[in-house]
Amino acid sequence: MKQLAIAKNLSVPLDAISRPWAFLGIRGSGKTYAAGKLVETMLDAKAQVVILDPIGNWYGLRLDRTGKKPSRFAIPIIGGLHGDVPIEPQAGGLVADFVVDTGSSVVLDVSQLRKEQRKHFATDFAEQLFHRKKAHRSPLHLAIEESQVFIPQMGKGQERMLGAFEDLVRLGRNFGIGVSMITQRPQSVNKEVLNQAEPLVVFQLVGKHERDAVKGWMQHVGADLDDAMAKLAGLQEGDCYFWSPAWLRTFQPTRFLEKNSFDGSSTPGIGEATASRKLAAVDLGALQKSMATVIEKKKADDPAELRKTIAQLQKQLAVKVPAGAMKSDQAAIDRAVKKAVHESDKWWSAEAGKLLNKINRIKGVLGDGGLDAIPVRPALQLATEPAMVPAPPELLAAVERRHSAPRSTGDDGLTGPEQRILDALAWLESIGVKQPANSTVAFIADYSPTTSSYKNAKGALRTKGLIEYLPGGCLSLTDDGVAAAVHPTEIHTDNQLRERILSRLPGPEQKILTVLIEAYPVSVSYAALADATAYSSTTSSFKNARGALRSLGFATYPAAGEVRAADLLFPGRAP
Ligand SMILES: Nc1ncnc2c1ncn2[C@@H]1O[C@H](COP(=O)(O)OP(=O)(O)OP(=O)(O)O)[C@@H](O)[C@H]1O
Ligand SMILES: [Mg+2]
Known part of the structure; x- marks a missing residue:
């Protein structure tokens, strides 16, 4: 039977491909x-190998030992600085389909993705790979570099990812899937999953926790290797122990043979920029196309991209060039521009008129002298503020579809209050407030910020790493928090946003904010505001309500004795 020659004193049978290894x-x-050498022998044996690489070193497989010429491994690289195609965070499932349908080996370089994106990609990939392999049973080896990232011991908020990789390691063998879990932190890899590993390839290990993790594995497999354990701390670079109690029944010191391909993790020499290494292109044909489709689809579903498209369309609409004027009829263009400018002026003066009406209404309530206290910003300045434009229905429908897709996080172990706080932060983020004040968050989550149920839930979220406390008493979602929060299912118009906020305020705050919203972006003096709301400016209920609006972040104090609605209530036209 064919063997994989990995070291001078060690060859392993081909079923090594479908086994769970740990390095x-x-x-x-x-x-x-060593894992690189193992992968090379598998590729030479024409086996399918997939490498999940969050570090960005495995591109080295494509180059020969010197790093100057192509190697014999024409393995495609998706993502990273040397990728044949960029990696798309949403395309994990698609890439798994590619792997199963083509039988191609591939390096998945997720090193350039942000943490959340990496998680998203890896989870979808692992889930789909496992699912598809159930019907396509052929040997496939998945090398997982820094596997504590994907198979964490502390799986809080990462249950779906952990579950997907756990399935691959535990059950994958039934469908031909083997793995190589590579880690410098065995204690941070999920114990249950690591205990499935055999063989174990152990290099120098010094830390107590690291060694305890290995001892835990030994207990699990019933091995007594105290002698070897004692030698681990003194191992030299590249020297290791190969432990396989049940499969090959061997416990031996060894050293993997020299690799044929470039050692991507070697420290670059002076003047040797690894990023600039050119790899010969590999034809990815169908994948390249479908990846482009996913990118386009993602763009079409992305609210930020939607807003960009809307803004572009708006720009195009703003100047209506008459038909036939396209060639070089400068006079016609000038006429059209003039007309558009005229129309725009008309629109803005109508808006200014409406605003003046509002001010006059306030003036009516104020009686004499009140209006002088209200500084009016020049109309010209007003005219530069874009109006909120409703998104076209088909785009809204696309966003709706995306947001109403079932959440797949499963039971993430959050209490009701914790989820409410996360969702409030997500809601605020959706209107552009990324670091809201504590009291704003409490308000949106429907809590008083001083109650212990709010404080405890907030503290728990921080401990779980889902939110961060920022200077000035502000809060923000971490990447994990973003993943755990339920995000709003609709694009708000500014009006909906203000209505939602007003409807939840107590009477006095509601009255005051209504006046401020009417006057926005103009600020209002305390005296004028008190009159407009029929409060006396000196009563404590007026002062308290005013103060409450400020600490909720809905009112600002641009100058002494003046108050103004906060820009966050007008996301469509923030100055
Ligand atoms: N069997 C070997 N033969 C020759 N050189 C080796 C061997 N094993 C390791 N080396 C050398 O040791 C260096 C470090 O090894 P490697 O990059 O595999 O470390 P690592 O354990 O993956 O470290 P990290 O945790 O930082 O990723 C390699 O760049 C290579 O030069
Ligand atoms: Mg390494």
Whole structure:
């Protein structure tokens, strides 16, 4: 039977491809190098290998030992600085389909993705790969670099990802899937999953926690390797122990053979920029096309992209060039521009008129002298503020579809109050407020910020790493928090936003804010405001309500004795 020759004193049978390997050791001890050698022997045996690489070193497989010429491994690279195609965070499932349908080996370089995107990609990929392999049972080896990232011991908020990788490691063998879990932090890899590993390839290990994790594995497999354990701390770079109690029944010191391809994790020499290494192109044909489709689809569903498109369309609409004027009829163009400018002026003066009416209404309530206290910003300045434009229905429908897709996080172990706070933060983020004041969050979540139920839930979220406390008593979602929060299912118009806020305020705050919203972006003096709301400016209920609006972040104090509605209530036209 064919064997994979990985070391001078060690060849392993081909079913190594479908086994769960683990490579453990301190930084620079030789894990990636050895796993690289194993992968090379598998590729030489025409086996399918997929590498999930959050570090960005595995592109080295494509180059020969010197790093100057192509290697014999024409393995495509998706993502990273050397990718044949960029990686699309949403395309995990699609890439899994590509892997299963084509039987191609591939490096998935997720090193350039942000943490949340990496998680998203890896989870979808692992889930779909497992699912598809159930019907396509052929050997496939998945090398997982820095596997504590994908198979974490502390899985809080990452249950779906952990579950997907756990399935691959535990059950994958039934469908031909083997893995190589590579890690310098065995104690941070989920214990249950790591205990499934065999063989274990152990390099130099010094830390107590790291060694305890290995001891835990030994207990699990019933091995007594105290002698070897004692030697781990003194191992040299590249030297390791190969432990396989049940599969090959061997416990031996060894050293993997020299690799044929470039060692991407070697420290670059002076003047040697790894990023600039050119790889010969690999034809990805169908994948390249479908990846482009996913990118386009994602853009079409992305509210930020939608807003960009809307803004572009608006621009195009603003100047209506008459038909036939396109060639070079400068006079016609001038006429059209003049007309458009005239129309725009008309629109703005109508708006200014409406605003003046509102001010006059306030003046009516104020009686004499009140209006002088209200500074009016020049109309010209007003005219530069864009109006909120409703999105075209088909685009809104696309966003709706995207947001109403079922949440797949499953039971994420959050209490009701915790979820409410996360959702309030997500809601505020959707209107552009990324770091709201504590009291604003409490308000949106329908809590008093001083109650212990609010404070406890907030503290718990911080401990779980879902929110961050920022200076000035502000809060923000972490990447994990963004993933755990339920995001609003609709694009708000400014009006809906203000109505929602007004409807939840107590009477006095509601009255005051209504006046401020009417006057926005003009600020209103305390005296004028008190009169407009029929409060006396000196009563405590007036002062308290005013103060409450300020601490909720809905009112600002642009100058002494003046108050103004906050810009966050007007996301469509924030100055
Ligand atoms: N079997 C070997 N033969 C020759 N050189 C080796 C061997 N094993 C390791 N090395 C050398 O040791 C260096 C460090 O090894 P490697 O990159 O595999 O470390 P690592 O354990 O993956 O470290 P990190 O945790 O930082 O990723 C390699 O760049 C290579 O030069
Ligand atoms: Mg490494």
